[in-house]
Amino acid sequence: MGVAIPESVKVWSQFFHPVLMWVLFALTFYALYLGVQWRRVRTTDDKEKKKELVKGRFNVRHHQIGSILLATMVVGTLGGMAVTYINNGKLFFGPHLLVGLGMTGLIATSASLTPLMQKGQEWARYTHIALNIFLVGLFGWQAITGVQIVQRIVDRMLNAA
Known part of the structure; x- marks a missing residue:
C-alpha cells in the first residue's frame, strides 16, 4: 500500500534540499563569525574590551546557531536522500552523497565536543575548530556539485517538456 505523491510535488520537491543547503552554508559563516567573536572574548586580557564583547552574547548565539545547523543539516541530508529516492x-x-553523509557525521562530532569545551579542554576546542574548518571546505565543494546536480535536473525537466 503506497501513497501517491502528486507529480508536481515530486518535481518541485527536488529544489527544497539545494535551497535549504545554500541557506545552511550561509548560516555556517555566521556561526563561524560568532565562534571567532566568542574566542576573542575568552582570550582577551583587556578587561574593558572583554566587558564590551561579553554584551554581544556570542557564546549563546554561537550555541543556538550551531544547534540549528546540526538539526537542519541532519534533517536536510535525510530529506535530500528521501526526495532523490522518491x-x-x-x-x-x-x-x-558520501561527502554529505560525512559532513553530517562531522557536524555531529563537532557538536558533541561542547561539554568538553565547557570544561576547559583545549584539545576539544582545537578539534572543534579543525572539524568545522574541514566541514566548511566540504560544504563549499558540496555547493558546487549540488549546483551541477540541479542543472542536470533542470535540463531533464526542459527536455521532458
Missing part, C-alpha cells in the same frame, strides 16, 4: 527509485551512490 523521484528516482534509488539513491545515486557517488561523491555528493
